Amino acid sequence: MSIFALTRSRPQDTERPFPSGPAFIRLRKFFRSPDPSSEFAHEPMNHNDFKYLWRIDSPADLKTLSLDELPRYCAELRQFIIEELAANSGHLGASLGAIELTVALHYVFDTPNDKLIWDVGHQAYAHKIITGRRDRFDSLRKLGGIGGFPRRDESPYDAFIGGHASVSISAALGMATASRMEGEKRDVVAIIGDGAMTGGLAFEGLNNAGVAKSDLLVILNDNRMAIDTNVGALKEYLLSITTSKHYNRFKTRVWNQFPPGSRIHNFLKKTSNAIKQGLLQQSNLFESFGFRYFGPVDGHDVKSLVKVLKDLKEIPGPKLLHALTVKGKGYEPAERNQALWHAPGHFNPETGEILSAGGSSVPSKFQDVFGETVVELARKDRRIVGVTPAMPSGCSLNLLMQAMPDRCFDVGIAEGHAVTFSAGLAAQGMIPFCNIYSTFMQRAYDNVIHDVAIQQLGVVLCLDRGGLVGEDGATHHGAFDIAYFGCIPGLTIASPMNETELRNLLYTASQYGKPFVIRYPRGRGPGAPWKGVPFETIPIGRGRKLRDGSEMALLTFGPTGIWAAAAIDQAEKQGRSIAHYDLRFAKPLDEELLREVGTRFQRVITVEDGVIRGGIGSAVQDFFTDNGFRTKVERLGIPDRFIEHGTPEELRHLCGYNTEGILRTIMAR
Numbered sequence: 001m002s003i004f005a006l007t008r009s010r011p012q013d014t015e016r017p018f019p020s021g022p023a024f025i026r027l028r029k030f031f032r033s034p035d036p037s038s039e040f041a042h043e044p045m046n047h048n049d050f051k052y053l054w055r056i057d058s059p060a061d062l063k064t065l066s067l068d069e070l071p072r073y074c075a076e077l078r079q080f081i082i083e084e085l086a087a088n089s090g091h092l093g094a095s096l097g098a099i100e101l102t103v104a105l106h107y108v109f110d111t112p113n114d115k116l117i118w119d120v121g122h123q124a125y126a127h128k129i130i131t132g133r134r135d136r137f138d139s140l141r142k143l144g145g146i147g148g149f150p151r152r153d154e155s156p157y158d159a160f161i162g163g164h165a166s167v168s169i170s171a172a173l174g175m176a177t178a179s180r181m182e183g184e185k186r187d188v189v190a191i192i193g194d195g196a197m198t199g200g201l202a203f204e205g206l207n208n209a210g211v212a213k214s215d216l217l218v219i220l221n222d223n224r225m226a227i228d229t230n231v232g233a234l235k236e237y238l239l240s241i242t243t244s245k246h247y248n249r250f251k252t253r254v255w256n257q258f259p260p261g262s263r264i265h266n267f268l269k270k271t272s273n274a275i276k277q278g279l280l281q282q283s284n285l286f287e288s289f290g291f292r293y294f295g296p297v298d299g300h301d302v303k304s305l306v307k308v309l310k311d312l313k314e315i316p317g318p319k320l321l322h323a324l325t326v327k328g329k330g331y332e333p334a335e336r337n338q339a340l341w342h343a344p345g346h347f348n349p350e351t352g353e354i355l356s357a358g359g360s361s362v363p364s365k366f367q368d369v370f371g372e373t374v375v376e377l378a379r380k381d382r383r384i385v386g387v388t389p390a391m392p393s394g395c396s397l398n399l400l401m402q403a404m405p406d407r408c409f410d411v412g413i414a415e416g417h418a419v420t421f422s423a424g425l426a427a428q429g430m431i432p433f434c435n436i437y438s439t440f441m442q443r444a445y446d447n448v449i450h451d452v453a454i455q456q457l458g459v460v461l462c463l464d465r466g467g468l469v470g471e472d473g474a475t476h477h478g479a480f481d482i483a484y485f486g487c488i489p490g491l492t493i494a495s496p497m498n499e500t501e502l503r504n505l506l507y508t509a510s511q512y513g514k515p516f517v518i519r520y521p522r523g524r525g526p527g528a529p530w531k532g533v534p535f536e537t538i539p540i541g542r543g544r545k546l547r548d549g550s551e552m553a554l555l556t557f558g559p560t561g562i563w564a565a566a567a568i569d570q571a572e573k574q575g576r577s578i579a580h581y582d583l584r585f586a587k588p589l590d591e592e593l594l595r596e597v598g599t600r601f602q603r604v605i606t607v608e609d610g611v612i613r614g615g616i617g618s619a620v621q622d623f624f625t626d627n628g629f630r631t632k633v634e635r636l637g638i639p640d641r642f643i644e645h646g647t648p649e650e651l652r653h654l655c656g657y658n659t660e661g662i663l664r665t666i667m668a669r
Contacts, residue, residue: 438467
């Protein structure tokens, strides 16, 4: 089938369930075939007796299947992923939506010689299974197991890391350029979602690739979703371009009729945008960047995808294939509520019930304390607004979005823009609460310095997921923010020990009128009361003494104080006397408190949920040295290496600053 034939097809409505009987006994209520007309949909299939899944240990094995066997294999992959993630939480929706695309890519291309760059790795679970990691898939995101994202050190099939969005086109262009310079024959494919395409880096890559004329294929996996529903002009453009089939049919027919190099071909290449504007009064954004655009195609028709990818292999230069997919495809609950099923945690695959260990007595998540408090503050002050780069539900700004939709802004996957947009709001008298995960704030570092700090604008930078976040691993740990913000003049940096402190820091920041950073961890607080508690202003740069002692002092920052307090309790049972100070602020430091500590104690232990090198322990040590104190400082925190995936408690144990590690340090002498 030609590319032209594929561009005529529309993604089919796939709401018909699999048949009853022995097929999909456990999942038949919710498991839907992306291609119910294919032969495999009528064959018996049981999870314990897959026809193809156990035979495929590599892309070479996959190539032994016939084209007609691929839909059945896709269905087996889909069921395997659903049942595995039901027991071992991970990113479900994006992976289900990319199964047919993944199978087609490995079927057509010669991986690992050909390079597949996944942007981001949420969509790469089928890729991991096909490339020899099926039997270890139950270790996904566990300590010592396989990672949740592509990693070059995990498999030769993982061409590039896939933790942060929008990097694939730039990386793929670099690889394609290197292959050309070395005279190597290699296809390079970037698979990017429409959410990641909103990032500025993606457009920088498109701009350079179009000029470079490299042999590069970009596949736009368009499912209308990031974690939440996509927003912005690009979303509307992609929606409109899917209706522009008349031009795509005409263009592809003409391109196929006249060979590359012919005069008519070259003329049409130069005038294609003019032709499109004449026919449709609409230009093609990607063709304006110098890419040949193909599509839209049905991203769940694996047989057609194989044929179109084979055609595209033979076309030189930069190309973009626009594939329409559905996030959560094939599992009805995930299709019905795509944001919730992005990473649902444990669930019952038969009923679609998400299993929660929560209850009425479980403490609130820090993100929910943030979300509810901002709504409360916004009701008191009309200047308060919320800003998030595509994470409204992840950071709980969706609460403000629901209560006051005109005062909450989702700017897409564009962290730098989120900060500078917030700076513009603050310059005109607004009080923006800009919430960005700590790991993603790294991408907006210059914007914080140039646009916020130098101008001393009253932007409240709220860093969710500060510290070790757990199963997402090195790409997502909020390890560096204390260190990388600590050296910027004019910033105030604070962290709450509990829910009440977070509420009061948010209130304090709203009154301050200068750059204010608040970082807090992923997960639940210790259970301090906060709902309805009157607001209190926390003096800027002032810590507090939580417990007196005579032997040594523990200085903690943020929630590390909870683990330190537990360690001190155990140490005191063994006859030790430990003073405990909550610094509250990494910048400015409470110099009065530190002078008291330096005067009274020869031994000090600092504890932080961030990197030791350049962190708050280093700042404390510098203060003592600069002011003539001979106090010995022992620093606990994240060591000078990247920390892998595991539960937060496991990782803190490895780094030596959980309760047990703090106690061990206290008792060392």
